[in-house]
Amino acid sequence: MRLLSLRALVPACALFALAVPGSARASGLDAPIVTSGQSHPTARDAAAVYWNPANLGYLKKGEVLAGVGLIVGDIRYDRERTGTYQTPDTLQFNAPIDPAYIDAMKTGPSDQVKANPVAPSGNFFFAYPVVKDRLTLGLGIYVPFAAALKFPKTGAQRWQAQQAFIATSQIHLGAGVRINDFVSLGAGVAYVLGFAELSKLQDFAGVQEFADGLNTLGQKNSFGPEAPTEVRELDVLSRPFSLKRAIAHGVTFNVGVTVNPTKRFNIALTYFHSTAMRYRGKFAVDLNDPFFTQDLAAQGLQFKPLVRGDATLEYTLPKRITLGLGYDIGERWRVDGFVQYVRYSELDAFRVTASSPDLAQPKLGIGDTLAVNLPRLWKDTIWVEASGRFRATERILVSATLGYQSPASPEKTIDTASPDGQRIIGALGGVLDVSPRVSLLADARFQGIAPREVRGSDYDLGNGTYRLFIAAIAGHLRARF
């Protein structure tokens, strides 16, 4: 009974969030923190199943690494319209628009909107050497990709995103084979579970099917994905849309190799494969306006006030290749770092397809499926991090990290659904060895972008200034046995 009560009170997204390590994302869809700050491509711990399974081969004991954290973010957007818009309470559909209908006030800056996501996180890693000094198996449950946003419903960004929650968790099985002290190989396979929810105002001016429907009526119009600003953001065509409970399943793999030219110097090279994600969920769109429900019924346009149905969200999680280096300067100091190249260019769009018999408007040639592409056209990114680690005492280790991520979102497509920029990363960490077997790890990680001014957004959808700051704190327990 208590379980039922809990499920009734806590929606699926919240339950999912409980398991994820981060909700405000880093570059692209990367979660701001996936593992402890002490885990990295050249680290030899249970999290190597994610960072570099080859390093599992060097584990001499079994290890459990489990953590929880809290992520807070501050994302701000000052929209600045550079296009020409018609008065939002009119419906002139073919550009150029009669100047009488141009809204001279709808230009320039809008009120700032901000989102302050707060989300718990968690991860779990386990490794066990099944063949001593040769073969170690690992298990990881973690969330490498996540994003959570909650902007004002009525803000100037409302056509981009109002709320979004996208996360993928991975259950990862890996194995590391120590060839010798110099070389270790590893590989893993992961089941990818994705969960997505989002809401926004869907601008029907940008929907091809709507443009086609008007064309069917012989009405030349400027609607469609390439609609100019003059016909966008009209009150009657801006309809609330939500995608809920969308779940995707996928499989991916990673491989890694560690080369230790010397006992102090480690080189790691890993590859993580891409995953095509296809979320299946439920959509709802509010068409409760007489324009959609009754005024043009004789012409074949008559929706139910609330249309619900099945929806899919598709995109590809990128492949990535990472080169990690680590060097023990002495007994107390170690420096390490990595360069990661992420093929975010594989993510060209979020493709949303909504299907419902209630969408069909046969007379207008509109079928029961509407496809809405949210072009992303992301760019490949570079992620560089360097850390210094200092063993202050026998039981305490502290670390500091500096890093940089290049933005995935180009000017053309950036919006509040994917705020992005030149990102600077900083982190502090510490390890307290409670006993020879048990350690406590603490991390504080920060990242932010310099205010990014965008003027080249396609169709003026996302022009303005973006600011982003994310802080994450996490605590992990590491036990070796």
Place this chain on the structure above:
Amino acid sequence: MFRNTSSIPLLLAALLAPACVEEVTVPEAPAAEPVELGDERRVELRFLRLDAKDFVQELSLEDIKQRFPEKILRETWLLDMDLEPLIRNALLTLIATPEADVPHLPRSAQNMWKLLNMTAKSTSLDGTSLAPLIGVGEAVGLGPATILADLIAVDPNEPIITVDLTTRAVIDNVVSTHPNAQFRPGPVDAEHPDGKYPVAPGSLPVSLWDVVTDFAEMPVRFGPAEAADPDDPDHPGFIGGAFKFKATTPDFKMVVKVDLNALPYKGLDLTDGTVANVNSTKSQILSAFDFTSEDWMNIEGLVPALVVEEMTMTIDEDKEFVASGTSPDPAPLGDSAVWQKPRWLFERLIAEVAVARAGSIPAHCTEYGPKGQVDPPFIAVQACIGQGAFVDGVFDPDAAAPESWTSIAIDDSVLLDSPPPPPSYFWDVLLEVAQVRLHDGGLGEGEGDISFTLKQVPVGTTVDDLVAQIKTNIQKNPAALSAIAELLNENTEGRADFYYYVPKADNPPELRGDWLYFVTAADIENDADGEPVRPYGYKKPGFFRDAKLTDKASEVVAIDGDTSHEKVKIAAGDVLYMLDDEQRLFKLVVEDKPAPHSIALTVTRSR
């Protein structure tokens, strides 16, 4: 530790709630509640234009039959089709009936055939007052045809009653006098409160109903019809039996292109304070068509040649023989009883034809003597028209006479079995001959009603002309299509008492802004039979500045082609009063505008 562990899920939910995305929902619309006395409600109305350009509406036969009430189709007038070509073709077709086939026609049709083919030479004068001319001919060696032909000033073999004259007479006297050829049904409006519209004389009013029903109602519509005045005689009709005329092919369609705001106006039903739709089509119909474009209307799928497959024309005769006149008075037609007969009767028709025929006969006298040399010269017969008179028993051919007054003077030395015909008008002569000939073959008086069935009679109008005529008519009166256009874009919803309108931006400044329009009868939705769903029960239409409704604020101003609605321009702070269709008084207070093309009103029921 928590004492109340049941709060844990709540705390957890609160902690995790930010991660959730709210699902889009639509609240249930509240049920409409009647506005009670003293109730105050705030409503917002918006004005939205969806300016359709070259909006193509295609109507197939099936569309027309299925989508539109019969009443609307009957009231959708396309053209008044000139019947003259059809009547002429019908008469020509009858005339052209081969002589060998004539005996197979009904007796009355045979007689009509004879009348139409009647020449001076072929005319039998037996049984008429002209019969003595036969004797004259025998006496002086002249054929009666010669005297008759000379009198009428035609060749002996030329038809006396021409088709043109008969056609015109049928149109003017038989067709045009039919009640249904004088008025056609149409939508009720201020100018036509009885829903009757005049028809062009001599024309067949063609409605969309006729087209889609292949003119099946013609025998009924143009059959016997009661006179509007009970004291007047009923019209016997002129189409009897079958009338088979299929003007359309299965591919028939009407295609129109319109430019209009396709969205309804948003109004308010004061009864329950709900927003209602008023169809916007009618008020825009005058400007809906771009007549500068050739393809503003196309009618396709008409038959290549408009031919009536079969039709039966009827012309009734009087029950009694109608005596010809014997006096020139009363001028100018004389004293025959035929002039008191209804115009559609055969006798009157013939008399009218004769009057028309007489108009082309010049006044003249022709003298006839015996054959060969007679000394001294001897004039046996004088036949005059329009001149000549008996003065003191002596015929003077140069004496003045009324126009078309016909005199035949025979010298006393000519012995006749019966006296010569007395002077009379030409039409009296012809009326008598026609009546006698009509009853040839043993038909009694009252049995000579003419009825002839013809096949493959060309309508006399080409399809292109027909279409051009329809387009011209609608161009002159676009409102003819308003009912159809309104149904094509049927979007009336609710029972609005008034609605909100924003004039186009190209209006003068004093007309721009926000206006309230009081509904007219034309704004009331029609039911499936084309009848209004509610009566227009407004006893005091319009908006007033005072609760006593003495100071009217609204007037009928022409805006964007609308000239029928009481309307008032409003601004924030204005206070107006109005009566709804149940005679309840409402006060409207105009609030600040919520958006450029929206208004807010506070509505209070005051009585």
